Amino acid sequence: MTSKKRELDAALRRRLAPFVAKTFQTVCPGETFHDAWYIDCIAWHLQQCLNRRFKRLIICMPPRQLKSIMASVAFPAWGLGQDPALKFICISYAQTLSETFSRQSRAVMQSTWFRELFPRTRLNPRKLSADELETTKKGFRIATSIGGTLTGRGGNFIIIDDPIKIDEAMSPAELQNANQWFDNVCRS
Helix, strand or coil: CCHHHHHHHHHHHHCHHHHHHHHHHHHCCCCCCCCCHHHHHHHHHHHHHHCCCCCCCCCCCCCCCCHHHHHHHHHHHHHHHHCCCCEEEEEECCHHHHHHHHHHHHHHHHCHHHHHHCCCCCEEEEEECCCEEEECCCCEEEEEECCCCCCCCCCCEEEECCCCCHHHCCCHHHHHHHHHHHHHHHCC
16 A cells, blocks of 8 residues: 555545545546535534534535535444444435435445445445445434434434425425424434
8 A cells, every 4th residue: 555545544534524525426426526615614513523522513505515415425424434333313304315315325335445444334234225224333324304204213413404495495384394393303
């Protein structure tokens, strides 16, 4: 292994921002990754969450800026690479969207580069559905939606990514439904 590869691997293990760039290459092959200052900023804040320095983090930004790839795809994979016993619950407005992010996380975790970076983190082949993946150390990433099933499941991290569709965001009824589900199901 060359010294440059060792340095890159160390950076990918230690810092979420370069891991996001590598994740992007895996889940968006052929597309160009455009690095920006806010990627380092968000990655740093997510790392603070993983290190338990922050309990809550809200990321507000326009669409198509990598928020979902960072928070819902790369962060759970990287976190499980750091500690394969962690538990992530990832929630979106629709089950299909949540499962898309889950499949992307799974693709990253099954990639050769991820397995070389994090040899202690292995996926349980019996728990690789679109809505749940589990490690051999009993960590997991669950995908659900607002209104979806979650009762009885707990996690170290709850990621809520786009809880309401953009065209329903101004609907008082949709806001109330999302808030009630959060208060009555997610928080419990």
